[in-house]
Structures are given as C-alpha cells and as structure tokens.
Amino acid sequence: MINLLKNLLDFIWPQFCLGCNREGSICCAYCLNDIILKEQATIKWPEDNFYFEECLVCCDYQNEIVQKILKKYKYSYLENMADFLVTILEKQARRAGLDKNTIISNIPLHNKKKKQRGFDQTEILAKKLAKKLDLKYSPLLKRIKQTKTQAQLSKTARQKNVKGVFEALSTDLTHDAPSIVLIDDIATTGSTLNQAALALKNIGHQKIICLVIAKN
Numbered sequence: 001m002i003n004l005l006k007n008l009l010d011f012i013w014p015q016f017c018l019g020c021n022r023e024g025s026i027c028c029a030y031c032l033n034d035i036i037l038k039e040q041a042t043i044k045w046p047e048d049n050f051y052f053e054e055c056l057v058c059c060d061y062q063n064e065i066v067q068k069i070l071k072k073y074k075y076s077y078l079e080n081m082a083d084f085l086v087t088i089l090e091k092q093a094r095r096a097g098l099d100k101n102t103i104i105s106n107i108p109l110h111n112k113k114k115k116q117r118g119f120d121q122t123e124i125l126a127k128k129l130a131k132k133l134d135l136k137y138s139p140l141l142k143r144i145k146q147t148k149t150q151a152q153l154s155k156t157a158r159q160k161n162v163k164g165v166f167e168a169l170s171t172d173l174t175h176d177a178p179s180i181v182l183i184d185d186i187a188t189t190g191s192t193l194n195q196a197a198l199a200l201k202n203i204g205h206q207k208i209i210c211l212v213i214a215k216n
C-alpha cells in the first residue's frame, strides 16, 4: 500500500536529481557515483584526545547534493532523502567490515527538539542503516542538556557547549562488549561525538566507532 502510494506520488510530482536535474530521483545513479566516499581512515583532529576509536566519514560537506539534502532533511522528514543518506552510510559501513555483534546507535536530539520537529533525523538513519546491515539498533544515549547551535561557535566554545550533554542509557549490552557505531550527520570539531563516546565509555562500553555522513 505504501509503495503504491509512493509510486503514485512520484507520478504526480516527479522527482529531479539535485545534482544534474535528471528526472527520476533526488540523486541519480550518475551523481551518486560521483559522491566520492572518503578513504575509511579516521579523520584526524590531531591536537585532541578522543574517547572514540575512529571516526569514519562518508564525504565532504562541500559536496553540493549532500549539503542540500542534509539541510532539507534536518527540518522536514522526507523518506527519499533518508533513504539516499542511508545508501551513502551503508557504502562506508560495509567497507569498514563491522563485526556481526556491532550495535548501531545515534547521537540523539533533545526530547524537546524531537517533539518540535516531529522526528529525530539521526535516529531514523541509524535504524534504517541497522536494518540494511542486518545489525541491531539500540538507543544508547540521552541528551540531558539543551545546547546552543554549534554552527556559529568557535572550537573552544563548542567543547564547552557540549560538555556533559549526554547521559548513557544503561543496557545489558556492556556485558558482551560489542562495538558501537554512532551515527551523526555532520562532524566539525568532533566535540559532540567525543562527549557521546565519553558517556558510553563511562558506563563500560569499550569500542566506539563514529560514522558521519559529512565532515565540515
């Protein structure tokens, strides 16, 4: 039924590629091919110590299509955009060769913000990705402080802004010590990911890998 509706909507409002305007989907196969996946080496923020083991990045935020989609998707839930972003995440996750007991989780929004927007974009991405990879999704973090938007802040201000913002939810997962893959959309200084990783390590999780769509 949902597929039928989707096909009907596609027929009434055909989609155009955000890269080349070709009709059919928000990102055509040619443009998708051009979105270069970064080498899976950890991105380095050399002067810092991080609590996560590595951070895998899919592409540069400067990529026009990815930037357009991330901006739109943040404020309005669109299934085709979520699916597109998951395609990119999946490519990079498969390259990383994750263990089969890996848990997929996400950097959550504050509950108030989630209510305002009606959805949490990274939660949806993480759930969809877990399904594609046949791995378990589990919510492991809670945002306990509302923070200022990071975009306009300096690096030091960002670090201060996100300090102590996450609380790790207790689960029985720590006993098997599986690796955790934390999904987020954009990484800039790594401060948010770092605080999330710290909260998880504090309750006994051992291995945390961050997987973000874009590095700004």
Ligand SMILES: [Zn+2]
Pocket: 017, 018, 019, 020, 021, 022, 027, 028, 029, 030, 031, 032
């Ligand atoms: Zn295209």
